[in-house]
Structure formats: C-alpha cells, structure tokens
Amino acid sequence: MSEDRSVSRGLRQRHIAMIALGGAIGAGLFVGSGVGIAAAGPGIVVSYVVAGVLTVLVMRMLGEMSAARPGSGAFAAHATRAWGPWAGLLAGWMYWALLVVSVAAEAIGASRIVAGWLPQVPAWVWVAVFMALFTGTNLAGVRHFGELEFWFAGVKAASICAFVLLGAAAVLTGRTPAAENLTAHGGLLPHGWHGVAVGTIAAVFAYGGLETVTIAAAECADPVAAVRRAVRTVLWRVALFYIGSMAVIVAVVPWDDPAVAGGPYAAAIGRIGVPGAAQLMDAVVLVALLSAMNANIYGSSRMLHALAARGDAPRLLTGRGGVEDSDGAGGGALVGAGRAVLASAAFGFGSVVLSLLWPRTVFPFLLNSIGTAILVVWILIAASYLRLHGRRRRTDGPEQEQERGREQAASMWGFPYLGYGALAAMAGVLVFMLVDPGSRSQVLCTGAWTAVLLVVAGLRRHRRGPVAGPAVAAAPGTGPAVAAVTAPVRTGPGTGRPRS
Known part of the structure; x- marks a missing residue:
C-alpha cells in the first residue's frame, strides 16, 4: 500500500465519522436549495433523489479506490494512476479552485449574518476574523481541525434531524395542509421535467463536498476502516439529511411562497410555528458556513500539498513532515x-x-468558473475507477491481492455497468447545462479553466520529454503491468507515468 507519510495521523475515528456525517452540509443545502425549489416545485424531491443516487455511486467508487490505496491526494492520485499526470493535475487543481473560491463565498455569507446582528462592526472585519481563525486552526494541527469540525458537524446534523422530526410531526398531526401544498400550486411538477432537471443541478452542487472525507481519512490511524465507515453511511445520510428535508419543506410550506427563495428552512420552521424561526436558522446557517470554511481550507490545503508532492505545484509548498509535532498535538x-x-x-x-x-x-x-468543477471531478473519479478496477482484476501480484482485499471494505456495486451509468448521467447533466441558457455560462467558464489546465499539463509533459514507463497493457501477471499499477507517483525527468 502506498501511503502519504508527509501528513500526520492526528484524526480519530470519531472525527472522521462526524466529518462524514455533516461535513458536506453547508450553504448549498440551507440556502441554495431555495433556487432548486423555485425551479422544480415539489419535484425538487425527485431532483434530490436523482442527484443522490449519482452521489452514492460516485462515493462508492471513490471509497473503493481510497480503501485500496489511501492517501491525502485522494481522487487526484487515483486519476494520475489511471490516466497519467494530466488527469491528476486537472482533478487536483479543479478541486482546489472549487474549495478556495467556496471559502470566499462562505466567508462573505457568514460575515453578512453576523453584521446583521452587530451592524456597528463592518462586514469585512468579520471576514478577516473568520479567515484568521480557521487558518490558525488548520495551522495548529489536524487534530484541532478535526475537533472543531466534530462539533460543527454535530450541530448541523442535530439541527436537520430536529427539523425533519418537527416537519413530520406537523404533517402527521394535520397542523399543515401537506396535500394542498404539494398539489394546489401548479401540481407536483409545476415547471415540468425541465424544472426537475434544473433542480437536479442545484442538488448536485449541494451534495458536493462529501468526497472530502476520503482526504481526511488519510490522516487517521486506520484509513481503510475510516473510509469503509464513511462510505457505508452515505446512503442513509443522503436519504435523511437531503431528501428527507426537501420532502418536509415542500410539504410544510407552498413551494412558490416568496420566503422559500430567501431561506427554505427558515420558511418551513416559521410555518410550523417555532418561535424565533428566522434567528434560529440564521444561527444554524452561520454554523454551516463556518464549518464549510474550516473544512474547505483543510481540504484545499491537503490537495495543494499532494499536488506539490507530485511536482504539479511549487515544491516550496511541501516539505519533510506535516503540520503536526511528533506527538500529533500540533504546532x-x-x-x-x-x-x-x-x-x-x-x-x-x-x-x-x-x-x-x-x-x-x-x-x-470566479463563481462561474467553478460552477461545474464538481462534475468534472466526479467524471474523473468514475473514469479512474473503471480503469483501475479493471486493471486490478487483470493483474496478479501480492500488491494487487492486498488492494483487492482492502477494496472489499467499501466496494462498488454492479461493476462495470453502474459505473458507466453514472458517467452517462453526469455527461447528461453537463449537456443539459450547456443548452440551458441559465447555466450555460458556468459550463463555458469551467470549460475554459479546464482547457488552461490541460494546456499546462501538456506543456509540462513536453518539457519533461518522452515518458519512458512500463506499458500498462502488458499481459496479466507480467512484471511491467504490476509495476505500472504499484509504482509510487513520482515526477521529474525520467520518472513520468505511463502514457494513457
């Protein structure tokens, strides 16, 4: 097994479990879901089901690869092994850009909430405070990050569970006219299947971030067990936190209520009759934004560190050892x-x-440039999984036997059919976004960013000269094929990966 020993093992299983539980619950769900509801109406439940199935499949594929070969580079490292340096560079830098721009958006959103409570303090002051706080937390050590995210995720998960329970109780006791809310405002699909498709786009971006847990798992004492537990909980987390909460919202409050666009959860709690609903949800959204900032600074730094270790980012960004002291306490x-x-x-x-x-x-x-970044990353995850899984099946050797044993801990279903189905679905979402006037600019901007990264990868390959590596397509059981799969990722002249 190839491990990244340049980072610490300061995270505990409870940290990973809670990061997996609530790590991806952010503004995309609490606030951004209002855009999806406005587009799809009650059909937003269908949108979240479709996007949820896609998310579960991607996470199963990523989980299987990460269990076989844990590492802080996560899917970027898998893409490099599967397709070559260009794919790892594209996946890593695309995800890094997505996270750092998201940090900015979350900092701005959090500062506006606090500035609303304390208008005498300018919003930019709160941005500086939050950025300094979470930069310091991540510099202090991975255990400090894990502990803070443990409590943040706990608050978010508890809030959504309470929300779903309160909403279900209101529906079952007849305190809200659920049937009327679902059918009397244009029907279940007021904007037809086009609205459901637009809602699916919003849902995909709300799910984005779940893959960060595989990055965090590399800094756990038992990364294989951490990945296994995280991946196995994806299905019910998607069902409860995302699909369940969307069902409650459209059952409790009419989807075309103007309050839904501003904050669907606050609108639903207000209809249920919870005192101080708006202030309560502001506090929950603030926690979600701060949690996302903390997690995104962590995830982006680890991805950048892994890129530098492979030579795809300036070498000065990496070094001997991690942030932790030898005892893992940080500093x-x-x-x-x-x-x-x-x-x-x-x-x-x-x-x-x-x-x-x-x-x-x-x-x-910048926001448009990362608009479809998560889809690009997911496509690379699925394509890498299909190639690596098939390669392991055709290759014999002790390393492959170990990988095959570990991958059973978080294996994907229905190989290769569900993998190809997920790829087709993601391609379909991209095509729809390209032809839809409301989202076309995001595809074009992300496409431009992708083209730049591919040009950079091509120039790097040209500068390094011809790649002299073992042939991936060697016969099963032969030395070159084993070497192609098991060789650690290296960079520099004469150490390139096999041609894809």
Whole structure:
C-alpha cells in the first residue's frame, strides 16, 4: 500500500465519522436549495433523489479506490494512476479552485449574518476574523481541525434531524395542509421535467463536498476502516439529511411562497410555528458556513500539498513532515501541509478582496468558473475507477491481492455497468447545462479553466520529454503491468507515468 507519510495521523475515528456525517452540509443545502425549489416545485424531491443516487455511486467508487490505496491526494492520485499526470493535475487543481473560491463565498455569507446582528462592526472585519481563525486552526494541527469540525458537524446534523422530526410531526398531526401544498400550486411538477432537471443541478452542487472525507481519512490511524465507515453511511445520510428535508419543506410550506427563495428552512420552521424561526436558522446557517470554511481550507490545503508532492505545484509548498509535532498535538514549523494551508487561505482571502473590489464582474466570473468543477471531478473519479478496477482484476501480484482485499471494505456495486451509468448521467447533466441558457455560462467558464489546465499539463509533459514507463497493457501477471499499477507517483525527468 502506498501511503502519504508527509501528513500526520492526528484524526480519530470519531472525527472522521462526524466529518462524514455533516461535513458536506453547508450553504448549498440551507440556502441554495431555495433556487432548486423555485425551479422544480415539489419535484425538487425527485431532483434530490436523482442527484443522490449519482452521489452514492460516485462515493462508492471513490471509497473503493481510497480503501485500496489511501492517501491525502485522494481522487487526484487515483486519476494520475489511471490516466497519467494530466488527469491528476486537472482533478487536483479543479478541486482546489472549487474549495478556495467556496471559502470566499462562505466567508462573505457568514460575515453578512453576523453584521446583521452587530451592524456597528463592518462586514469585512468579520471576514478577516473568520479567515484568521480557521487558518490558525488548520495551522495548529489536524487534530484541532478535526475537533472543531466534530462539533460543527454535530450541530448541523442535530439541527436537520430536529427539523425533519418537527416537519413530520406537523404533517402527521394535520397542523399543515401537506396535500394542498404539494398539489394546489401548479401540481407536483409545476415547471415540468425541465424544472426537475434544473433542480437536479442545484442538488448536485449541494451534495458536493462529501468526497472530502476520503482526504481526511488519510490522516487517521486506520484509513481503510475510516473510509469503509464513511462510505457505508452515505446512503442513509443522503436519504435523511437531503431528501428527507426537501420532502418536509415542500410539504410544510407552498413551494412558490416568496420566503422559500430567501431561506427554505427558515420558511418551513416559521410555518410550523417555532418561535424565533428566522434567528434560529440564521444561527444554524452561520454554523454551516463556518464549518464549510474550516473544512474547505483543510481540504484545499491537503490537495495543494499532494499536488506539490507530485511536482504539479511549487515544491516550496511541501516539505519533510506535516503540520503536526511528533506527538500529533500540533504546532511546530510551517512545513509540509502548513505551507499549503497558508497558500490556500491566502487565495481564499484574495477572492474575498476581489468580491469587494469587483462584485459584479471578477467575482461572479470566479463563481462561474467553478460552477461545474464538481462534475468534472466526479467524471474523473468514475473514469479512474473503471480503469483501475479493471486493471486490478487483470493483474496478479501480492500488491494487487492486498488492494483487492482492502477494496472489499467499501466496494462498488454492479461493476462495470453502474459505473458507466453514472458517467452517462453526469455527461447528461453537463449537456443539459450547456443548452440551458441559465447555466450555460458556468459550463463555458469551467470549460475554459479546464482547457488552461490541460494546456499546462501538456506543456509540462513536453518539457519533461518522452515518458519512458512500463506499458500498462502488458499481459496479466507480467512484471511491467504490476509495476505500472504499484509504482509510487513520482515526477521529474525520467520518472513520468505511463502514457494513457
């Protein structure tokens, strides 16, 4: 097994379990879901089911690969092994950009909430406070990040569970006219299947972030067990937190109520009759935003650290050792992932500055540039899984036997058919976004960002010269095929990966 020993093992199983439980519950669900409901009406439940099935399949594929070969590079490392350096560079930098721009958006959203409570303090002051707080937390050590995220995720998970229980009770006791809310405002699909498709796009982005748990698992004492537990809980988390809460919202409050667009959860709690609903949900959304900031600084720094370790980012961003001291308590010199933390936080803060200077031009362009980044990453995950899984089946050797044993801990169903089905579904979402006027700009901007990264990868390959690696297509059981699968990722002249 190839492990990344440049990071610590400071996370505990309870940290990973809670990060998996609530790590992806952020503003995309609490606030962004209002856009999906406005587009799909009660059909948003169908949208979340479709996107949820896709998410579960992607996570099963990622979980199987990560259980076979855990590492902080996660899907970027898998893409490199499957397709070559260009795929790892594309997946890593695309995900890093998605996270650092998201940090900026979350910092802005959180600052506006607190500025509403304390208007005498400018919002930019709160942005600086939050950025400094979570940068310091991530620099202090991975255990500090894990502990903070443990409590953040607990609050979010408990809030949604309480929300679902209260909503279900209101429906079952007849306190809200569920049947009328679902059918009397244009029917179950007021905007037809086009609305459901638009809602599916919003749902996909709300699910984005679940894959970060495989990055965190690499810093756990038993990464294989951590991945196994996280992946096995994906199905019921999707069903309860996402699909369940959407069903409650459209049953409790009419989907076309203007309050839904501003905050669907607050609107639903207000209809149920919870005192101080707006203030309560503001507090929950604030926790969700701060949690997402914390997790995204962590995830972006680890991805950047892994890119630097492979030579796909400046070498000064990596070093000997991680952020942790030898006892795992944290602190110490700014080596290893600590430099990547500072770099990622700096870019996130720079994006905030751009939002203040050019709120109608540059920052919207950044947001559009990452609009379909999660789909690009998911497509690379699925394509890498299909190639690597098939390669392991055709290759014999002790390393492959160990990988096959570990991958059973979080195996994907229905190989290869469900994998190809997931790829087709993601391609379909991209095609729909390209032809839909409301989302076409996101596809084009992300496409431009993808093209730039591919050009960079091509220039790097040209500069390094011809790749002299073992042939991937060698006969099963032969040395070259085993070497192609098991060789650790290296960079530099003469150490390239096999041609894809």
